[in-house]
Amino acid sequence: MNNFSGQNIPDIFGSFKYLEYLDLSYSGFGGVVPPHLGNLSRLQYLNLNVGDRYDVLLMARDNLRWVSLLSSLKHLDLSGITIGKHIDWFHPVNMLPSLLTLILTRCDINIPSIKSFNFTSLNSLDLYRNNISSAIPVWLSNLTSLVYLRLKENNFHGRIPNSIGNLSSLSIISLSYNQLSGPIPPSLGGLSSLRGLYLYENQLSGSIPASLGQLSNLQELHLENNELNGSIPQSTGQLTRLQVLWLAGNQLSGSIPASLGQLSNLQWLNLESNQLSGSIPESIGQLTRLQKLWLSGNQLSRNIPASLGQLSNLQALFLWGTQLSGVISEIHFSKLNNLRGLSLSENPLITLNVSPHWIPPFQLKYFSAFSCNIGPQFPSLIRNSTHLQHLTLSNASIRDNIPEWFESISSHLFYLDLSDNEISGNLPRIRNRSPDPISGILII
Template identity: 70%
Template sequence: MITASSDVTNIQTERQSLLQFRKGLTDEANRQSIWTGVECCEWKGVGCDRRNTHVVKLDLRSPLSFMDDNTLNTSNWLEGKVSPSLLNLKHLRYLDLSMNNFSRQNIPEFFGSFKYLEYLNLSYSGFSGVVPPYLGNLSRLKYLDLKHLNRYDIVFLPYDVSLMVKDDLRWVSLLSSLKHLDVSGITIGNHIDWFYLVSVLPFLLTLNLASCDINISPKTLINFTSLDSLNIYGNYISSTIPVWLSNLTDLVNLNLKDNNFHGRIPDSIGNLSSLSSIDLSFNHLSGGIPSSLGDLSSLRVISLCSNQLSGSIPKSIGLLMRLQELFFCYNNLSGSIPGSIGLLTRLQELDL
């Protein structure tokens, strides 16, 4: 039986653990200067359960943008070592250390011990080395963001960091509650069939794999049951557009930009009736623009720029009544501009 006195002891332990964690950090902006007083639940960035006052949330995301006009805003960074004293926050459900500078250290393996954790955001935080497979222990995790600076982020870094995953990626498939996964900028490698491992996650909604050096086998059987956003921008994938994409009927956002996709745009693209945004630009797609694009009645943005598409613009484009941005530039299109484009009364940007 847990007594009131033991609760007080546990809360005091959590408070001391936070103070120990703070000692290991450099805080030029004095963001944690208000971490004073007995009630740690009132400290900025600290959230507690109302019922038992245990610390359940630690939100230390940099309050200002990590990048301002492509220049790092370092004055708001937290820097230093992440103390293992955080392990005493046994009820932690939310941890955000993003937009800081924890360079020259690995993601702590003990993060995999927070058995109640549902949200983990380490994006743009400067961690390097190998992503620890112990993160696979976080069976309640719903949101995981490890996004990393990559070759498409035009910004000067005062330190050199790289983050990668090992060949053994089975830990990802253990995150059975995951809804959001972003590992953009992390080196995965094109020798791993990562899509198959991720596709077993039953509740996954968002998958961001931009600039990860991954590859796709068009023959791989993928069954994303609920995915609504897929981003594989900038991986130089050399393949035809995978057939399994046409099965993702709940997909709202699709970004295949800056790869080496070739061949025709399949007619089955018209099956993705929930699409709001599709970007197939900067690939090597050829053939005509399929008239089935006119079936994408929810579409607001479409970009097919910088491919090798030929033929005329289909009249069915005029059926996209919600379209706001249309980009077909830098292709080999010919013929006349269909009058049906005049039906696109919500169109704000047009580039042919």
């Protein structure tokens, strides 16, 4: 965390023969990593992470043989150093039998297909964003001490090996932003220590294995933006420690299982842009810690359950583009004290029926209700929202005067759409609060 403005790492560091800890990360060193660092035979921790500095270039020259001389090394981080796909990084690292942590992110390296290796004690492997184009190597499944595995943002393709399920110590596995295809291996359900499973932005297909319900320690499950189909397994309700469930952007069908109401620690639930049908289960109202709920872009029908009004920690509720019907009244909002974002758009079968004198318990910053039937009055749902920034009420069946209280909520608006209604009266003067006069409020 210094700034040496692209200077070379001094060769003198290679003469500190008793040194055990060397951290030069985020310091703006440039040039070539000095091979003299290989003289530090007692070194246990080496961190040369370039960080997010784009004004300097630190690179390896010809080879990394000097790494193999660091016989005591336990932690190695060369992130951001330009190693290149032509340099063999694996064999020098493979000669470090005590290595516990290996971090080679953004190094533009390849990954070899080998059958034997020495660093069996490795518990953390991070190869994030290296543009590696290959199948996931089978030898990874033999690193049985691994606790953390991140292969995110590469070009890994083919299937996730079933043998990954042998890594019983895994706590975090991140394979997102690759080109992985085929089914999710049911063997992942045997990873009893797993806390985070990140498989989003791939081409995975098939159904979600019911065996994932066995991951009793799981806190985050991200499977969004794949090609998964079938129903959401009932066994998902067994993940009682789950805090984040993100299944958006797939082809999931069937109903939302009532068992999701058992996820007492859930904070974020995103099921949008699937083909889910049926009703929103009443059990959703049991998720007392829920902060954000996305159900948009599905084929949900029937009434919105009144139990949603019990979610006192809910901050965002997005229901646009479904086939929900029925009346929304004050009871649906009774305890939503923390609600900040609400979208009911493109639900023409929903009717809003709240008293014009009702004062909501929340202050919205975002409200979208275009192509809805929330009129004929101007919605009192927003009358308490003095920090409202985005308001879309186009084609909302409103036949009313702009109320006096509208001026009190307009001072923070940067987007306002009241088109295709029968609204009369004077629009209050709306100030441009942006320091940039070009990016002021957009009124439609």
